[in-house]
Amino acid sequence: MKQQSPAVLIEIADSIAILRFNRPAERNPLSRKTLLELNTLLNELKINQNIKAIIFTGSEDVFLSGANIRELAELNPSSALAFSHLGQQLFQTIADAEPITIAAVNGYCMGGGLDLALACDIRLASQTAVFSHPGTKLGIITGWGGTQRLPRLVGTANALEFFATAGRYSSTKALEIGLVSLISDPVLDAAIQLVQTIGTEKRRRAANPAPQGS
Numbered sequence: 001m002k003q004q005s006p007a008v009l010i011e012i013a014d015s016i017a018i019l020r021f022n023r024p025a026e027r028n029p030l031s032r033k034t035l036l037e038l039n040t041l042l043n044e045l046k047i048n049q050n051i052k053a054i055i056f057t058g059s060e061d062v063f064l065s066g067a068n069i070r071e072l073a074e075l076n077p078s079s080a081l082a083f084s085h086l087g088q089q090l091f092q093t094i095a096d097a098e099p100i101t102i103a104a105v106n107g108y109c110m111g112g113g114l115d116l117a118l119a120c121d122i123r124l125a126s127q128t129a130v131f132s133h134p135g136t137k138l139g140i141i142t143g144w145g146g147t148q149r150l151p152r153l154v155g156t157a158n159a160l161e162f163f164a165t166a167g168r169y170s171s172t173k174a175l176e177i178g179l180v181s182l183i184s185d186p187v188l189d190a191a192i193q194l195v196q197t198i199g200t201e202k203r204r205r206a207a208n209p210a211p212q213g214s
Contacts, residue, residue: 007034010041015052016195017045017099018188020059027065028058030112032083039090046097053195054097056120057104057188061128064113069138087112087144091119100198104191105129105171105180115146118153122194125171125180126187134166154178 009020019041021028028034045051058064067087075083094101094116103109103117105125110132117123125131133150135141141163151159154177161167174180184190 006037007031008037008041012051015050016192017048017051017054019054019056021057021062021064022059024058024060024062027108028062028113029065029068030087030116031068031071032086035086035090039086039093042090042093042097045099046093051099053100053102054094055102055104055188055191055195056116057191058106061107063103063105063107063109063129064116065108066111066113066115066134066142072140084143087115091116091145094119100195102191102194104187105131106187108132111135111142112144112146115142115144115149118146118149122191123174123180124182124184124187124191124194125174126185127171127183129171129174129180129183129187130168131162131171131174131179132166132168133162136164136166 005022007021007023009022011018011020019038021034023029023034042054045054071083100122101120103120103123105117105123107126107128108130109117111134114131114133133142133146141147147159147163150162158177162169169179171180171183175183182190182194
């Protein structure tokens with residue numbers, strides 16, 4: 001049986017670690033396997049003193065599509081709580097990381113994928129990027145810190161619109177409300193250039209403390 005390639009690919013060059021989500025055929029879901037792979041990679045990067053920036057990006061036309069709905073349907077109250085804690089702790093690890101963290105959003109950025117982008121210091125988008133928190137259509141809400149981070153970034157009214165309507169927002173709208181700071185293609189190149197511009201010291205975000213609950 002052919003072994004499946006990693007869900008998250010890593011490339012390190014010039015003190016920049018690029019983590020690329022690698023399940024485009026499945027819309028890059030944040031399955032438990034993907035979260036655990038990502039956790040392992042981040043723990044390895046934490047002890048690498050040469051890394052000055054971590055860039056997250058996707059593949060083809062999708063950044064991340066959030067939790068795997070089939071996995072969610074199989075959760076019981078206990079496993080659902082554990083899954084929520086796994087994502088919360090992982091995204092807080094991203095928020096607390098010593099290197100600069102950048103989400104280079106290359107396409108669809110949905111649900112938990114948006115939560116991951118929110119945990120980063122900086123978000124950049126391609127022209128074709130699309131942002132959404134679609135959980136309300138499924139009767140669920142994100143449990144990975146997005147309900148805390150999004151209103152701090154874009155304001156309560158804009159965040160409520162995201163969560164209540166499950167609407168899809170273009171990169172232009174995301175820039176307008178402050179969800180992203182730049183639209184550029186190729187977005188990964190823009191992220192690398194930004195790292196080279198701002199240097200080695202992380203510009204910490206005072207407005208991104210640990211979420212209290214979700």
